[in-house]
Amino acid sequence: MHNMTQQMRSCIKECLACYEMCLGTAMTHCLEAGGRHTEPAHFRLMMACAEICRTSAHFMLLASPHHKHTCKECAEICAECAKDCDRIGDMKECADACRRCAESCTKMAA
Amino acid sequence: MHNMTQQMRSCIKECLACYEMCLGTAMTHCLEAGGRHTEPAHFRLMMACAEICRTSAHFMLLASPHHKHTCKECAEICAECAKDCDRIGDMKECADACRRCAESCTKMAA
Amino acid sequence: MHNMTQQMRSCIKECLACYEMCLGTAMTHCLEAGGRHTEPAHFRLMMACAEICRTSAHFMLLASPHHKHTCKECAEICAECAKDCDRIGDMKECADACRRCAESCTKMAA
Amino acid sequence: MHNMTQQMRSCIKECLACYEMCLGTAMTHCLEAGGRHTEPAHFRLMMACAEICRTSAHFMLLASPHHKHTCKECAEICAECAKDCDRIGDMKECADACRRCAESCTKMAA
Numbered sequence: 001m002h003n004m005t006q007q008m009r010s011c012i013k014e015c016l017a018c019y020e021m022c023l024g025t026a027m028t029h030c031l032e033a034g035g036r037h038t039e040p041a042h043f044r045l046m047m048a049c050a051e052i053c054r055t056s057a058h059f060m061l062l063a064s065p066h067h068k069h070t071c072k073e074c075a076e077i078c079a080e081c082a083k084d085c086d087r088i089g090d091m092k093e094c095a096d097a098c099r100r101c102a103e104s105c106t107k108m109a110a
Numbered sequence: 111m112h113n114m115t116q117q118m119r120s121c122i123k124e125c126l127a128c129y130e131m132c133l134g135t136a137m138t139h140c141l142e143a144g145g146r147h148t149e150p151a152h153f154r155l156m157m158a159c160a161e162i163c164r165t166s167a168h169f170m171l172l173a174s175p176h177h178k179h180t181c182k183e184c185a186e187i188c189a190e191c192a193k194d195c196d197r198i199g200d201m202k203e204c205a206d207a208c209r210r211c212a213e214s215c216t217k218m219a220a
Numbered sequence: 221m222h223n224m225t226q227q228m229r230s231c232i233k234e235c236l237a238c239y240e241m242c243l244g245t246a247m248t249h250c251l252e253a254g255g256r257h258t259e260p261a262h263f264r265l266m267m268a269c270a271e272i273c274r275t276s277a278h279f280m281l282l283a284s285p286h287h288k289h290t291c292k293e294c295a296e297i298c299a300e301c302a303k304d305c306d307r308i309g310d311m312k313e314c315a316d317a318c319r320r321c322a323e324s325c326t327k328m329a330a
Numbered sequence: 331m332h333n334m335t336q337q338m339r340s341c342i343k344e345c346l347a348c349y350e351m352c353l354g355t356a357m358t359h360c361l362e363a364g365g366r367h368t369e370p371a372h373f374r375l376m377m378a379c380a381e382i383c384r385t386s387a388h389f390m391l392l393a394s395p396h397h398k399h400t401c402k403e404c405a406e407i408c409a410e411c412a413k414d415c416d417r418i419g420d421m422k423e424c425a426d427a428c429r430r431c432a433e434s435c436t437k438m439a440a
Contacts, residue, residue, distance in 0.1 A: 024391040048174040055165045061354040064158040134281040150361045171244040268394040275385045284378040
């Protein structure tokens with residue numbers, strides 16, 4: 001992975017950390033708590049956030065110039081997911097991972 | 111998968127067909143032919159096209175409203191991949207799958 | 221995708237059809253119905269089935285000899301998912317897709 | 331991601347690190363170096379290793395009991411990929427990531 005900027009390496013790490021957090025939290029905490037945690041709109045957003053994070057990391061690892069577009073979409077979905085985690089409550093750790101990833105992806109998309 | 115429009119079902123099929131074609135062609139035809147077929151820019155575009163097609167299908171199956179954005183990006187990458195397959199030559203079947211997917215994703219993104 | 225047997229082409233189709241069915245059904249029908257449909261064990265099995273189907277298709281498209289092992293695991297998870305769909309009820313279409321994929325993957329794994 | 335053992339957290343990290351290394355190295359170093367680095371058998375194994383690592387991490391995050399089987403397969407493919415990286419040469423960093431992941435997955439599969 002020669003010639004990769006430090007900024008891109010860091011963004012891949014944030015994307016994979018947010019993928020882990022969103023998928024892991026949805027499939028354990030949310031699924032087991034039920035109630036508002038399995039509201040379709042919230043659960044779907046968690047799964048969409050996990051998937052776009054996985055995809056954005058993949059595009060950076062492919063060294064595809066289109067990573068700018070996947071990172072832009074990733075920043076939007078992560079920001080939306082962070083807000084929805086705040087609304088649902090009891091999801092602070094997940095919201096924090098989403099915000100860190102949104103910030104890193106916003107820089108990559110610029 | 112109740113309540114899914116016929117247009118969305120059709121777009122999922124085109125995305126998965128293009129994913130199959132791009133990944134399968136890159137990993138057999140291109141890799142075995144070598145030469146211009148493994149030029150980094152071409153091979154990378156084939157892999158990026160396979161990945162965005164897989165992701166766009168996933169977003170439609172998640173029933174996420176963000177599928178419009180992944181489909182828009184998918185249409186762009188597929189159109190670019192089709193042109194590059196024409197440039198490389200001996201890739202007509204792949205170029206055709208990319209064009210069909212680009213057309214279908216363009217409609218979904220509208 | 222030259223030199224791919226008809227049996228492998230058919231197995232890729234069944235895997236992608238089962239991926240579509242399991243992910244699409246979980247994220248719309250199951251999530252919206254709630255109750256026994258979002259029991260963690262059932263929902264998790266649906267998501268695991270979608271993922272192994274996606275992965276087995278990917279291994280066949282990569283032309284990796286390890287596809288035999290992913291197909292073996294896919295056949296096991298699909299068979300288990302079909303039974304669980306029967307237990308939950310109101311999931312016949314999904315159970316049928318799982319059984320077709322299990323049958324196809326069992327042949328590929330041999 | 332409550333109730334996840336330290337051993338599983340550690341294995342997810344190794345899987346994602348090996349996914350990053352194999353995909354990133356294949357798509358930059360191998361693709362740009364060409365020659366033996368794009369031999370179909372080697373390149374295909376790198377891509378298969380990246381995919382099974384991504385899938386094994388996913389199964390652990392799903393909290394699926396089938397993660398034992400994906401981790402067993404992951405350990406086998408990673409061990410094979412490490413050996414092949416040694417054979418090709420100039421791939422030490424990648425071989426090391428594969429060996430660390432194989433070791434961690436072997437424990438999870440037990």
